Amino acid sequence: MAAAEPAVPALPSGGGAGAPSGTVPVLFCFSVFARPAAVPHGAGYELLIQKFLSLYGDQIDMHRKFVVQLFAEEWGQYVDLPKGFAVSERCKVRLVPLQIQVGPAGGPRAEPQLPVPVRPRPRPRGAPQVPRGGGPCAPHPLGRAVPLSEASGMAQRRRLSEGDGQRLSSAEDGAWASRLLAARANAPTCVVLSRRHPLCVPGASPSLLRNRRALTTLGNLTPSSTVFFCCDMQERFRPAIKYFGDIISVGQRLLQGARILGIPVIVTEQYPKGLGSTVQEIDLTGVKLVLPKTKFSMVLPEVEAALAEIPGVRSVVLFGVETHVCIQQTALELVGRGIEVHIVADATSSRSMMDRMFALERLARTGIIVTTSEAVLLQLVADKDHPKFKEIQNLIKASAPESGLLSKV
Numbered sequence: 001m002a003a004a005e006p007a008v009p010a011l012p013s014g015g016g017a018g019a020p021s022g023t024v025p026v027l028f029c030f031s032v033f034a035r036p037a038a039v040p041h042g043a044g045y046e047l048l049i050q051k052f053l054s055l056y057g058d059q060i061d062m063h064r065k066f067v068v069q070l071f072a073e074e075w076g077q078y079v080d081l082p083k084g085f086a087v088s089e090r091c092k093v094r095l096v097p098l099q100i101q102v103g104p105a106g107g108p109r110a111e112p113q114l115p116v117p118v119r120p121r122p123r124p125r126g127a128p129q130v131p132r133g134g135g136p137c138a139p140h141p142l143g144r145a146v147p148l149s150e151a152s153g154m155a156q157r158r159r160l161s162e163g164d165g166q167r168l169s170s171a172e173d174g175a176w177a178s179r180l181l182a183a184r185a186n187a188p189t190c191v192v193l194s195r196r197h198p199l200c201v202p203g204a205s206p207s208l209l210r211n212r213r214a215l216t217t218l219g220n221l222t223p224s225s226t227v228f229f230c231c232d233m234q235e236r237f238r239p240a241i242k243y244f245g246d247i248i249s250v251g252q253r254l255l256q257g258a259r260i261l262g263i264p265v266i267v268t269e270q271y272p273k274g275l276g277s278t279v280q281e282i283d284l285t286g287v288k289l290v291l292p293k294t295k296f297s298m299v300l301p302e303v304e305a306a307l308a309e310i311p312g313v314r315s316v317v318l319f320g321v322e323t324h325v326c327i328q329q330t331a332l333e334l335v336g337r338g339i340e341v342h343i344v345a346d347a348t349s350s351r352s353m354m355d356r357m358f359a360l361e362r363l364a365r366t367g368i369i370v371t372t373s374e375a376v377l378l379q380l381v382a383d384k385d386h387p388k389f390k391e392i393q394n395l396i397k398a399s400a401p402e403s404g405l406l407s408k409v
Contacts, residue, residue, distance in 0.1 A: 022308050024087050029094035030056045038304075040338060043087045047338050052095045053366075054336035065098045219342065219369045221379045223261045225312045228254060230267045230287075231298055231320030231327055235276035240351050241321050246401040248281045250347040250373045251319055253395055255283060257377045260391045264288040264310055268298045270326065296326045299333040315340045317376055319347035324359035331368050342369045344376060346400045373400055 023038035028051060035055050039047060048068060053060065060066075069078035070085065071092040078094060233251055238244050258265050265287040269277055272292045284290060289306050298318075307313055316334050318327060318341055327348055331341045343363060350356040364370050374396050381389050 021305065023304070025090050026051075026087060027092040028052055028055050029092065031059065033059070037336075039087055041088060043338070045081060045085060047336075048081075048087075048093060050338070051336045054332045056095070060095070061097070066095050067098055069094050069096055219340065219371075221315055221317070221342065221376065222382075223263050223380050225314040226263055226380065227307065227310060227313055227316050228258045228263055228265045229298055229316050229318045229320075229330065230255065230265060230278075230282070231318065231330060232268060232270040232275075232322075233278050233282050233320050234269055234272065235279050237275065237321055238279065241349050242351065242353055242356075243349050243401075243405055244321075246405065247319070247321070247347045247349050248279055250344070250400050252282055253400070254317070254319060254344065254347060254373055254376070255287075257380070257392060257395055259286055260388050260395075261380055263380070264306075266298070266303055266306060267291070268293050268300075268303075268326075270294070270296075297329040297333050298326065299330060299337070313339065315342060317342045317344060319344040319373075321348070322350040322355070323348050324350050324352075324355040328359045328363060331363055332366070335366065335368060340369070342371050342376060344373050345370050346372050346405050349405060 022041055024041050024043070025036055026039050026048075027034055027036050028048075030052065033056065037051055037055065039051060045068065052068075068081045070081050071077070071094070072079045078096075081093070230251060233248060241247070255265060257263075265284075267278060267284060267287050267290045269275070269290070269292050271294055278284060278290070288310075289302065291300065291302055293300055316339055318331055318334075320327060323343075327343060331343060334341050341363075343360065345360065348356075348360075350359070360370050377392050377396060381392050383389070386392075
């Protein structure tokens with residue numbers, strides 16, 4: 001049983017210079033690095049982990065477990081992140097590998113001990129069957145195998161809770177059980193990476209175990225909670241980008257659909273002084289924002305301010321160029337801010353098909369949804385009886401160009 005956590009002192013308040021409205025500046029520390037970033041007010045543990053992955057994904061060893069700690073002025077050092085923590089003021093957090101054995105008092109601390117083995121109860125009649133996987137390790141969404149040997153027998157070692165004694169025999173299900181048991185034992189919440197569940201959930205309950213799809217990104221789109229991002233579809237890119245004419249055609253179809261359904265559109269132009277403005281074939285009538293930029297990502301203060309003006313935004317449909325640069329960096333930043341991202345494969349390209357292919361593969365492994373223009377538009381209307389269905393149907397009567405983009409996803 002972990003020792004009681006010390007009270008976390010009040011931290012200096014204030015939005016900080018350059019922090020967008022509704023966000024809080026946080027200093028994210030990992031190893032010898034320290035990088036500031038803004039997170040939404042009220043961001044919790046899972047969003048902090050996503051931000052760490054977006055900032056330090058290349059440096060984080062996915063084979064290890066980690067604990068998130070918060071710097072407490074009262075103690076002059078880091079303490080384990082309090083249960084139910086939500087960011088409300090400027091603060092400093094760090095991600096620490098558990099093998100380093102850093103405890104809340106700065107001294108060594110052992111890994112949480114496994115419970116005493118207890119024969120599990122048989123699965124009650126009518127209870128859902130937990131799928132069985134196989135193998136000593138499961139692939140991680142970012143592309144690395146995560147050793148799960150220490151968790152492989154967890155469900156056989158302890159009855160998970162009253163009436164929840166399903167046998168979980170695979171390594172993957174053992175990892176899920178270990179997250180549940182760690183939370184119940186009040187141990188420091190750890191990041192345990194597996195194929196289906198890249199992040200652990202503090203205080204997981206038996207009902208969450210029974211319905212593990214609760215953590216799965218379902219990718220539902222509704223017009224009231226969606227924004228379209230059109231990235232850098234500019235004249236000077238025309239001779240360099242593969243299938244550029246085709247992605248212009250599909251991009252224009254998406255913008256027409258957005259106008260029909262009343263979905264806000266944000267457009268950026270990369271260094272328009274040198275690369276020109278958005279191509280003439282793209283009709284920008286009624287878009288919410290057209291913004292020049294030099295940063296590769298579209299996530300600029302002006303864009304964040306525009307998003308803050310739109311109530312209930314949960315999803316961004318993203319398309320344009322280049323897939324492995326501006327599209328990829330935009331998608332990762334949006335996910336780090338808790339927004340679900342849908343990348344339209346038939347409206348997204350690069351100069352190199354190899355760069356495009358590997359970018360889409362990496363993005364899909366991080367939970368970003370790679371989809372098509374027709375799938376997006378029909379998902380947004382959802383029903384033949386939708387009042388705008390006929391107009392959307394007319395848009396998609398002619399199929400998207402068979403350019404080879406989808407065969408190279």
